[in-house]
Amino acid sequence: MLDQESKSSNSKGIDELTKNERDRIRAEMRYAHLVAQEARPQTPPKTIIEKFLGFLSNGFILLIVGSLITSVLVPEFQRSYDQRKQQLSLMQDCLTQFLTYSNSIWSEYYTVLPLTQKLEIEQDEYLEYIKKISEIKLKRYNAFAKVIALSVVFEGNNDSVSTGISKALKQYAINLNSASTQIDRWLTGLYCTPTERALSPCASYDPDFDAYHEHLKIKQTVVNLGNTGADNVAAMIVNQINHL
Amino acid sequence: MIKNSDYQNILFITLLILSINANANGINPPRPSGSETVHASCQYRDTDTTIKVERVRVRSSVSKTALYISFAGLPQKLVQLSDIDLIRMLQPEPDANGYVYVELHLNSPSYIGNGYVLISFGDQEFELIGFTKDRTRISFPITRCKEIDFKQSGRSDNLPYLLPSPAAH
Numbered sequence: 001m002l003d004q005e006s007k008s009s010n011s012k013g014i015d016e017l018t019k020n021e022r023d024r025i026r027a028e029m030r031y032a033h034l035v036a037q038e039a040r041p042q043t044p045p046k047t048i049i050e051k052f053l054g055f056l057s058n059g060f061i062l063l064i065v066g067s068l069i070t071s072v073l074v075p076e077f078q079r080s081y082d083q084r085k086q087q088l089s090l091m092q093d094c095l096t097q098f099l100t101y102s103n104s105i106w107s108e109y110y111t112v113l114p115l116t117q118k119l120e121i122e123q124d125e126y127l128e129y130i131k132k133i134s135e136i137k138l139k140r141y142n143a144f145a146k147v148i149a150l151s152v153v154f155e156g157n158n159d160s161v162s163t164g165i166s167k168a169l170k171q172y173a174i175n176l177n178s179a180s181t182q183i184d185r186w187l188t189g190l191y192c193t194p195t196e197r198a199l200s201p202c203a204s205y206d207p208d209f210d211a212y213h214e215h216l217k218i219k220q221t222v223v224n225l226g227n228t229g230a231d232n233v234a235a236m237i238v239n240q241i242n243h244l
Numbered sequence: 245m246i247k248n249s250d251y252q253n254i255l256f257i258t259l260l261i262l263s264i265n266a267n268a269n270g271i272n273p274p275r276p277s278g279s280e281t282v283h284a285s286c287q288y289r290d291t292d293t294t295i296k297v298e299r300v301r302v303r304s305s306v307s308k309t310a311l312y313i314s315f316a317g318l319p320q321k322l323v324q325l326s327d328i329d330l331i332r333m334l335q336p337e338p339d340a341n342g343y344v345y346v347e348l349h350l351n352s353p354s355y356i357g358n359g360y361v362l363i364s365f366g367d368q369e370f371e372l373i374g375f376t377k378d379r380t381r382i383s384f385p386i387t388r389c390k391e392i393d394f395k396q397s398g399r400s401d402n403l404p405y406l407l408p409s410p411a412a413h
Contacts, residue, residue, distance in 0.1 A: 106268065116273040195299060196308075198381050207298040207375065208397040210281040212273075219270045227267040 084244060087153055091241045094150035097143045098169075098237060102230035104140035105176055108133055108183050109222045115187070116215050119195045126191040133187070137180070144173065154240060165240060168233045175229055179221045186214050278309025280326035281397035284372060286389040289336065297374035297382060300325065300394070304370040306362070311370075315348055315359025327352040331361060331392045338364050338387065351396075363387055 017025075046054070055061060111132050115121060121129075147169065154165045189209040192202035284300040287293070301308045307322055314320040330349035338344040342364040349356050363370045363386040372392070373383035386392070 109270065113271060113273065117276050119276065119279055193299070194375070195301070200379060205379070207283070208281060210279070210397055212275045212279050215273070219272075223268060223270045 088241065088244055090150050090153040091237065091244065094147060094153065095234065095237045095241070097146040097150060098234060099230075101140055101143035101147050102172070102176070102226065102233070104136055104143065105179055105222055106226055107136045108180060109218065109226075111136065112183060112187060115190055116212060118190065119211065120193065120197060121190050123191070123201060126187065129187055133183070140176075140180075154237075165233070165236050168236055172225075172229050172233050175221075175225050179218070179225050182214075182218045182221060186211070186218055189214065278307070278324060278326075280309075280324065282325045283395045283397065284325075284374065285393040285395075286372065286384070287391040287393075288388055289333070289390040290388070292390075295382070295384075296377065297372060298377070300372055300374035302370055302386075303373050303383060305365055305368055306370075312362035313348065313350075313359055314343070314361075315350070315355055315357060320360070320362070323350065325394055326396045328394045330394070331389075333387075333390055334358070336387075338362075342366075344387070361386075 056065070112129060115129070151166060151169055188202075189206060190211050192200050192205040193207070193209040194200045194205070278301075282300050284297045286295050286297065288295065302311060302325065304311075306312060309326075310322040310324045311328070312320045313323045313328075327350060328348070329351050330347070332347040333344055334347060335345045342362050343360040344363050346359060346361050347357070348359045348361075369385040369387060371383045371385050372389075373381070376382050
């Protein structure tokens, strides 16, 4: 009952205001609004960057940019990182195989070393040494095949260092083959060239063959190749790994 | 924390140090006695022809690669064939002890002059054995030669020749 009475009295009060009173109230309200606006501190105009940041801070734009980053840039960076990691691993494998390859000439050299104290060898001994050397050679061929296959990883970097590695590997292989051939020839000379025996077991031989003198030549070749040659190539590979 | 690149640097530096300080140098085995390759030219006393013998050695009870030689008033000593350049027989036959008087050209010790070479012992006549050009075995008594010219394989004929020993004059 009371609520109904107060509502009816309020509506009656507003209806009772004159036009002048209403205008005055309106003018006061406008004035109050103007005063409030004037009292508020002035904000400087936004710069282009602020406008751009404001644009970026938009939720939809953020969603689009985030999607682009996760779908394009992150996989690209990941791919690049994985590729470098794989390259590094292949280069390290190449170095390991190269060291196996280059050390094989030492094995070959030291295998035949005891024969320097002999003037000539019989067929059984010759075949025994041929077998030992063949095993070393097979391991070397295996290592070399791996080195060549893995060295492709250097060719991807089309710079002078990579080209240098390929060239150095080829040159080293030629020198190593040459040293190995010298050892073969020496072993053959020791078997074929008769000194005490009545005849040579071979169809031909070098009458000037001097086992000791020839071995000194082999030593010179192998020491040069095993030290300087191998170190140069290994250093080039390591250098390339460091630059990756 | 050690990074991957640090390991690479360590490896590189190790290799570099190894290449500087730990170069392998191989092994220098000793030369076996009498292993030098010697060729000889023997001028036959009877026919005056010369035969070339490759990889020559001596068949004797003393040594396969050396001869007993006495020169310059010194006691006899074994001289390797590779150290002899020339033996020119000045007597056709050895004396009762097996020595023959010869003109000697030695490379080591350096000597040119006369001396004695043992070419027989008891009933055994010392022989030169080796191979002919066609790779067949050959052997003949040293007494059959009037002059024997030895050449070590690889030695140049133009080496500065020996200084004459005072005993040669």
